[in-house]
Each structure stands twice: as C-alpha cells, then as structure tokens.
Amino acid sequence: MQNIRTVTQNFDFHTHQFLNHISLDCVVFGFHDNQLKVLLIRMKYTKEWALPGGFVKEDESLEVAANRVLKDRTGLDNIFLKQFKVFSEPQRSDRNPAVKDLIDSGSNPDHEWFNQRFISIGFYALVDFSKAEPTPDFFSDLCAWKTLDEINTLILDHSQILNKALETLRLQLNYQPLGYNLLADKFTMPELQKLYETILGKELDRRNFQRKMLSYGILNKLQERKTGGAHKAPYLYEFNLENYQKALQNGLFGGW
Amino acid sequence: MQNIRTVTQNFDFHTHQFLNHISLDCVVFGFHDNQLKVLLIRMKYTKEWALPGGFVKEDESLEVAANRVLKDRTGLDNIFLKQFKVFSEPQRSDRNPAVKDLIDSGSNPDHEWFNQRFISIGFYALVDFSKAEPTPDFFSDLCAWKTLDEINTLILDHSQILNKALETLRLQLNYQPLGYNLLADKFTMPELQKLYETILGKELDRRNFQRKMLSYGILNKLQERKTGGAHKAPYLYEFNLENYQKALQNGLFGGW
Numbered sequence: 111m112q113n114i115r116t117v118t119q120n121f122d123f124h125t126h127q128f129l130n131h132i133s134l135d136c137v138v139f140g141f142h143d144n145q146l147k148v149l150l151i152r153m154k155y156t157k158e159w160a161l162p163g164g165f166v167k168e169d170e171s172l173e174v175a176a177n178r179v180l181k182d183r184t185g186l187d188n189i190f191l192k193q194f195k196v197f198s199e200p201q202r203s204d205r206n207p208a209v210k211d212l213i214d215s216g217s218n219p220d221h222e223w224f225n226q227r228f229i230s231i232g233f234y235a236l237v238d239f240s241k242a243e244p245t246p247d248f249f250s251d252l253c254a255w256k257t258l259d260e261i262n263t264l265i266l267d268h269s270q271i272l273n274k275a276l277e278t279l280r281l282q283l284n285y286q287p288l289g290y291n292l293l294a295d296k297f298t299m300p301e302l303q304k305l306y307e308t309i310l311g312k313e314l315d316r317r318n319f320q321r322k323m324l325s326y327g328i329l330n331k332l333q334e335r336k337t338g339g340a341h342k343a344p345y346l347y348e349f350n351l352e353n354y355q356k357a358l359q360n361g362l363f364g365g366w
Numbered sequence: 367m368q369n370i371r372t373v374t375q376n377f378d379f380h381t382h383q384f385l386n387h388i389s390l391d392c393v394v395f396g397f398h399d400n401q402l403k404v405l406l407i408r409m410k411y412t413k414e415w416a417l418p419g420g421f422v423k424e425d426e427s428l429e430v431a432a433n434r435v436l437k438d439r440t441g442l443d444n445i446f447l448k449q450f451k452v453f454s455e456p457q458r459s460d461r462n463p464a465v466k467d468l469i470d471s472g473s474n475p476d477h478e479w480f481n482q483r484f485i486s487i488g489f490y491a492l493v494d495f496s497k498a499e500p501t502p503d504f505f506s507d508l509c510a511w512k513t514l515d516e517i518n519t520l521i522l523d524h525s526q527i528l529n530k531a532l533e534t535l536r537l538q539l540n541y542q543p544l545g546y547n548l549l550a551d552k553f554t555m556p557e558l559q560k561l562y563e564t565i566l567g568k569e570l571d572r573r574n575f576q577r578k579m580l581s582y583g584i585l586n587k588l589q590e591r592k593t594g595g596a597h598k599a600p601y602l603y604e605f606n607l608e609n610y611q612k613a614l615q616n617g618l619f620g621g622w
Contacts (some may be wrong), residue, residue, distance in 0.1 A: 131385050132485060172454040196449055196487055198428040229388060229428065231452055240603065284617035285541035310622055319622075359538035363619055366566055366575075 118186040128165035129291045133228040134176055135197075135268065137275035138184070140239035141292040144301065145257045146308035147239065148272065149183065150202045151250035153265065159256075160265045161272065163230070164248065176233045183253055184242040190291040191235045194278045195271075198229040234275040236291035255278050258308070279309050285361045287328050287354050298344040299323070326362050384421035385601065389434050389484040391419040391453075391524065393531035394440070396495030397548040400557065401513045402564035403495065404528065405439065407506035415512075417528065418503065418522045419486070432489045439509055440498040446547040447491045450534045451527075454485040458523045490531040492547035514564070535565050541617045543584050543610050554592050554600040555579070582618050583612045 133332035150159045164179040166172060172193070180189050203226070224324035258276075263269065282288065289297075289305055303319045323329065330350050335343040394405035404414045420435040422428060427618040428449070436445050459482070500509035514532075519525065538544065545553075545561055559575045579585065586606050 129387050129483065129485075131387055166454070166485075169456050171451055172458060193452055196428055196452060198422070199423050200427060227424070229385075229387065229422075281615075281617070284619065284621050304408070306622065314622060320620075359537075361537070363540065365540050366562065366570060366578075 115205075127167050129168065130223075130226060131228055132166050133163055133230045134166065134172060134179065134284070135161045135230050135232055135271050136176060136180055136183075136191075137161060137232065137234045138180065138189075138237055138242075139234065139275075139279075139292065140237050140242060140255060141305055141308075142239040142255070142306040145173045145255055146305065146307075147255040148261065149237075149242070149244060150254060150256050150261070150264070151183070151246055152252035152254070153249055154251045156265075158263075158265045159261070160250070161268045162253070164247075172231055174336060176231075176235075180235055180237075182247065183245055183359070184237060185245065186237060189237055191233055193231060194234050195232045195274055196229055197232055197267055197271055197274075199267070200227060203228045205266070206339055216322055230271070232271050232275060234278065236288075238291065240294075258311075276309065283309060285363065287326065287357045290349050290351075290354060295350050296332065296334070296346040298346060300344055302347070326353075326357060328357055328362075383423050385424065386479075386482060387484055388422050389419055389486045390428060390435065391417045391486050391488055391527050392432060392436055392439075392447075392499075393417060393488065393528055394436065394492045394493055395490065395531075395535070395548065396493050396498060396511060397561055397564075398495040398511070400560040400564075402561065403511040403513055404517065405493075405498070405500060406510060406512050406517070406520070407439070407502055408510070409505055409510035410507045412521075414521045415517070415519075416506070418509070420503075428487055432487075432491075436491055436493075436603045438503065439501055440493060441501065442498055442565070443495060445491045445493055447489050449487060450490050450543065451488045451524060451530055452485055453488060453527055453530075455523070456483060459484045461522070486527070488527050488531060490534065492544075494547065496550075514567075532565065539565060541619065543582065543605070543613045543618060546605050546607075546610060552588065552590070552602040552604050554602060556600055558603070582609075582613060584613055584618075 136149075140147045144233065149161050149162060152159055162179060162183045163304055164175060164182075166175040172179070173191070176191055177189065178186075180191065181187060196264070205225075239255070244255065246253040261269075261272070262270065279288070283306060287310075289302055292305060293301060300316075302323065303314060303316065307314055328350050329347045332346045333347060334346045336346060337343045392405075396403045396405065405418060407418050408415050417440045418435060420431060420438075422431040426434070429447070432447055433443075433445065436447065437443060450605065461481075495511070500511065502509040514573070517525075517528070535544070539562060544565075545558055548561060549557060555576055556572075558579065559570060559572065563570055584606055585603045588602045588604060590602045592602060593599045
C-alpha cells in the first residue's frame with residue numbers, strides 16, 4: 111500500500127474538473143456460461159474489490175458520465191443503463207483506517223478531495239458479455255467478471271449497492287421483460303430460465319416458467335433447434351422486440 | 367424583485383452546513399374533492415411557482431433531508447416518500463436572467479452558492495391531504511395545493527420533474543397498488559377509480575376497472591355504504607393491508 115500517495119498525486123490534476131460530493135457506481139451485469147456475472151475492479155494497492163465508478167465532470171449529466179465510465183471499463187457504447195438509487199448515508203465514504211491514514215498523511219492538499227463525503231448515484235447496466243473488454247481504471251490493476259458466488263467483501267458500501275441492484279432486477283422480473291441485452295440473439299428456453307434463476311437466486315419449475323413466459327407474447331419461437339443433430343435439442347427463441355419494448359413501457363400485464 | 371438580495375443574505379449563514387451541488391425536489395401528491403393535487407410554493411419576489419425542495423446537511427442522508435423538508439412544508443411525519451430520479455443536466459440550474467442578475471450583483475460572496483450547479487434528487491410523496499398544513503419556506507410567500515390543470519410554468523426544470531413523477535406513478539399503476547396514502551381509510555370504488563383516472567389522465571370503463579381491481583385481492587368490501595339513506599349509494603371498501611404490502615413488494619401479479 112506504499113504507493114497510494116503517488117497514485118492520488120498523479121490523479122490530482124484531473125480532480126478539478128469534477129463536481130465535489132458526487133460520484134457514481136455501476137453494477138454491470140453480464141451473462142455467460144449460464145451464470146450471471148458482475149464486472150468488478152481490483153484496487154491497485156489494497157487489492158480490495160470494488161464496483162467500477164467515477165465522478166461527474168462540470169459539463170456532464172450523470173448519464174453522460176456513466177456512459178463515459180462504462181465505455182472506459184468495457185469498450186462498449188450505448189449500454190443499457192439505468193439509475194436505480196442514490197446512496198447517501200453520511201458515513202458511507204469512510205474508508206478503512208489503513209487507507210485513510212495513507213491519504214491523510216499525504217502532503218498534497220488535493221487529497222482532501224478523496225476524503226470528502228460523496229453521495230453516489232447507483233446505475234445498473236446490462237451488457238453483452240462476449241463484446242465487453244474489461245479494462246482497469248487509474249486506481250485498479252484488474253477489471254474482471256465475477257459470479258455472485260465469487261464475490262466476497264467489496265470496498266465502502268459497494269456490497270449494499272450490488273445487493274440493491276439485484277433486488278431491483280428481481281422486482282422488475284415480476285412485471286418487466288428482461289434478457290434482451292444479456293442473452294444472444296437466439297437462445298433456448300432453458301437459457302432464459304437459467305438467467306431468471308440466477309437473478310432470483312432460486313430454481314423455477316420448468317413447465318410453469320415456459321407457460322408463464324410464453325403467455326407474455328414477447329418471444330418468437332424459431333424453427334431452428336440449438337444444435338443441428340440431436341433429436342432432443344431445445345428450440346431456439348428470439349425476443350419479439352416490438353412487444354418487448356411495449357412491455358418495458360407498460361409492464362408485462364398491459365396498461366389501464 | 368428588489369429584495370431578493372436581502373433574502374439570500376439572510377439565508378447565507380445557513381448555507382455552510384449544506385453540501386455543495388446537491389439539492390432535492392419533492393413532488394407531493396394529495397387527493398381531494400376527487401382531484402389529484404400537487405403541493406407548490408410561490409417564490410417571494412419573482413412570484414414564480416416551484417416544487418418544495420431543499421438542500422442536504424453535512425450529517426444527513428438524502429432521506430433524512432427529504433423528510434425534514436416535507437415536515438417543514440406539511441407538518442407531517444412519516445410521509446410515504448420515494449426517490450424516483452436524479453436530474454443532472456448541466457444547464458438545469460440556470461435561472462432566468464432577471465433573477466440571475468440580481469443574485470450576481472450581490473456583494474456577498476456566498477451568493478455564489480446559489481449560482482453553482484446543482485444536481486437534484488427527485489422524491490415523490492403521497493400524503494393525506496386532510497392532514498397536511500401547507501407552510502411556505504424562507505424563499506416563498508405561499509405554499510398551496512394545485513390541481514394538474516392549474517399548474518402552468520414552474521421554475522427551472524421543475525415541470526420536467528413533476529412530469530417524470532407522474533410518469534413514474536402511471537407506470538407503477540400497471541403493477542403496484544396505489545391509494546393507501548391518498549384515500550381515506552374507507553372509500554368507494556368510484557373514488558378509487560377517480561384517483562386512477564386523474565393520475566392516468568384518461569377515463570376508464572367502470573366495470574372493467576372494478577373487475578380488474580377486485581381481482582388483485584387488495585380490497586376488502588365493507589357492509590357499509592357511502593351514505594346511510596340512499597338506495598343506490600355505493601359500497602365502501604378498505605385496503606387489505608397485508609395483501610397490499612405484499613403487492614407493493616412483489617407486484618400485483620405475484621412473483622416467480
């Protein structure tokens with residue numbers, strides 16, 4: 111942890127263009143190998159894991175800032191991105207004492223900047239795992255996908271932010287469609303079910319799932335099957351994008 | 367508008383306890399005389415209308431700050447309150463030129479504070495109209511309920527904030543129950559329908575509304591009718607709070 115002072119010093123000249131007190135944290139979800147994954151960064155000196163995030167420039171809206179951060183971390187543009195909650199407990203930015211001591215002992219007055227109170231706007235993002243290229247930021251030496259099982263402690267209140275993002279997704283599964291930004295263009299019913307199961311954290315009955323899902327009218331069943339040969343290979347589906355968008359707008363059960 | 371300088375000067379000594387760049391705006395809904403109403407304040411010197419709002423003290427979370435603001439404006443505690451979006455366009459705090467000139471010409475350096483860029487966290491609140499006591503704040507001479515029809519222009523981007531709150535409510539009507547904090551303990555089906563209609567901004571078919579609403583299982587039909595005498599007086603209902611809470615959690619159509 112020796113060099114954290116140097117790091118923050120190198121970063122100093124950037125800080126003046128950011129708004130005080132405001133940060134953003136992104137919970138980036140991807141789906142791969144039938145598993146829900148979250149993009150994390152590992153801090154250079156403490157080796158702690160964190161959500162990717164950033165600050166807001168003087169001429170940026172939050173949305174522009176979040177897109178910039180996600181472009182930097184994944185190489186992707188036009189990510190499906192949503193504000194879900196602002197985290198503002200006064201103590202939330204308190205760092206662990208070792209890190210705080212190091213920052214405090216720095217001679218550079220701009221270290222103050224890192225020690226101020228931040229309220230953080232939580233965004234969640236749904237990205238195409240296969241297209242993202244995880245890239246660390248200035249403070250991290252690693253950027254990587256982790257399954258929920260692999261995630262232990264995160265810095266600050268980032269575990270709470272991650273859990274709230276998951277909770278938001280879970281709730282939305284009850285009335286909004288999900289999957290378009292996470293699955294391949296063509297997918298099987300078991301793949302879609304697995305996505306729901308990893309978000310919900312529980313197993314679902316295969317037949318009920320299929321019946322319910324088909325009743326929403328957001329899927330097109332294709333003539334193709336997953337693999338050419340096998341007799342029992344599952345059918346492929348794609349989203350009916352017009353109905354999918356409508357259901358995103360009005361909910362899966364229609365409007366009044 | 368002569369005296370705005372004095373007003374902001376008087377306010378100065380307060381400002382030091384607030385976080386820079388962060389404000390909150392509250393869209394407070396009440397229901398009265400079969401109409402949806404919104405609580406507004408009228409600025410002392412410009413006579414412009416605005417949403418009630420405020421700033422965040424150094425030791426407050428956003429939720430604590432919003433509750434404080436709403437307590438000050440309505441006298442009510444424990445208001446049903448929800449963050450719904452952060453408004454962060456860089457130009458959103460630009461004031462109309464007349465007001466800006468007045469503030470700029472002030473000799474007090476703390477006027478800077480009012481001219482900084484604010485991102486504003488939007489909360490909506492559902493309150494019992496009959497119990498609220500509208501009270502102006504330091505910058506306003508009037509605090510009053512307005513029907514949607516009565517609202518013309520609001521300061522800054524407050525119209526946009528109001529519209530987004532309405533849009534949020536409208537969407538939620540498709541999958542969440544609503545009414546507990548807005549209606550009296552006992553209400554008629556036409557009253558509940560009227561509440562939905564004013565939020566949706568359109569008329570609904572009486573029989574479809576009743577059928578759909580009863581199917582959710584969130585209402586208890588009482589033996590009483592609205593008025594003792596009349597033969598055709600409508601039955602009274604109350605919310606089944608256990609089911610209502612469950613539907614708030616999981617959506618009106620249940621979970622997976």
